[in-house]
Amino acid sequence: MSEKIPEGWKKVKLGEVLNFGNGKVRPKTMGNIPIYGGNGILGYCDKYNYEGETIIIGRVGAYCGSVYFEDRPIWISDNALAAKSKAGNNAKFIYYFLKNLDLNQFALGSSHPLITQTLLNSIEVEICMDIKEQKAIAGVLSSLDNKIDLLHRQNKTLEQMAEILFRQWFIEPCKNGLPEGWKEKTFIDFIEKTLGGDWGKEKIENDYTPHSAPLPPFIP
Structure with missing residues (x-):
C-alpha cells in the first residue's frame, strides 16, 4: 500500500510547475552580468538571456543536474538549462525542492551524463501545491541560507585577519629585524x-x- 500524500501536496510532472528553456553560447563581450554554466558562474558579460526569478540547471557532464537560483538578469550558457515557475508556484520553493530531488539521478548516459528538457518535463514528483505553504517553506530555507552565507563570510574575514597577524608577528620581524617589544x-x-x-x-x-x-x- 502506497503512503498517503500529505494534504496540499500532489503528484505531478515537473512540466506542470515549470517551463524549461535552453541556454546559449556565452557572449565574448565583457560586462557585469553573470554567465551561468553547469557549475555556477563562469564569468561576466554585457548581455542577458533570462531575467527575474530563474532556476539554473546543469545540463551536461560532471555537474549535470546541479541547481542554482538567481533573481536578476543573467546569461545561461549552453551547458545549462533555465527553469521558470508557472501557475503561480513559488520559484524559490521549487529551487529548494529540485536541490533536494537530486536531478543527477535522472541523467541519461553514464560516461557523459545529460539532462534534457524532455526528460525534465516527464519527471513525476510529489510536491506541495499550496502556494502559501510553498512561500512559508521557502522563507525558512532562505533565512537559513542567508545565515550560512554570513557565517562563511565571517570565517573568511577571520582567516584573513589571522593571516595578517601571523605575518606581522612571525614573518615580517624576521625580515626587518626585531620590532619594539620583541x-x-x-x-x-x-x-x-x-x-x-x-x-x-x-x-x-x-x-x-x-x-x-x-x-x-x-x-x-
Whole structure:
C-alpha cells in the first residue's frame, strides 16, 4: 500500500510547475552580468538571456543536474538549462525542492551524463501545491541560507585577519629585524621540565645546542 500524500501536496510532472528553456553560447563581450554554466558562474558579460526569478540547471557532464537560483538578469550558457515557475508556484520553493530531488539521478548516459528538457518535463514528483505553504517553506530555507552565507563570510574575514597577524608577528620581524617589544631568546630559556621528568631537563642541558629566535611581546 502506497503512503498517503500529505494534504496540499500532489503528484505531478515537473512540466506542470515549470517551463524549461535552453541556454546559449556565452557572449565574448565583457560586462557585469553573470554567465551561468553547469557549475555556477563562469564569468561576466554585457548581455542577458533570462531575467527575474530563474532556476539554473546543469545540463551536461560532471555537474549535470546541479541547481542554482538567481533573481536578476543573467546569461545561461549552453551547458545549462533555465527553469521558470508557472501557475503561480513559488520559484524559490521549487529551487529548494529540485536541490533536494537530486536531478543527477535522472541523467541519461553514464560516461557523459545529460539532462534534457524532455526528460525534465516527464519527471513525476510529489510536491506541495499550496502556494502559501510553498512561500512559508521557502522563507525558512532562505533565512537559513542567508545565515550560512554570513557565517562563511565571517570565517573568511577571520582567516584573513589571522593571516595578517601571523605575518606581522612571525614573518615580517624576521625580515626587518626585531620590532619594539620583541626580544631574542633561545627555546631552552622557556623549558623547566619535560614530560619525562628531571632527567629530560638534564638531557636537554647536555645535548641541546641553543638556537635563538625572535619572540613577540606578551599579549594579555
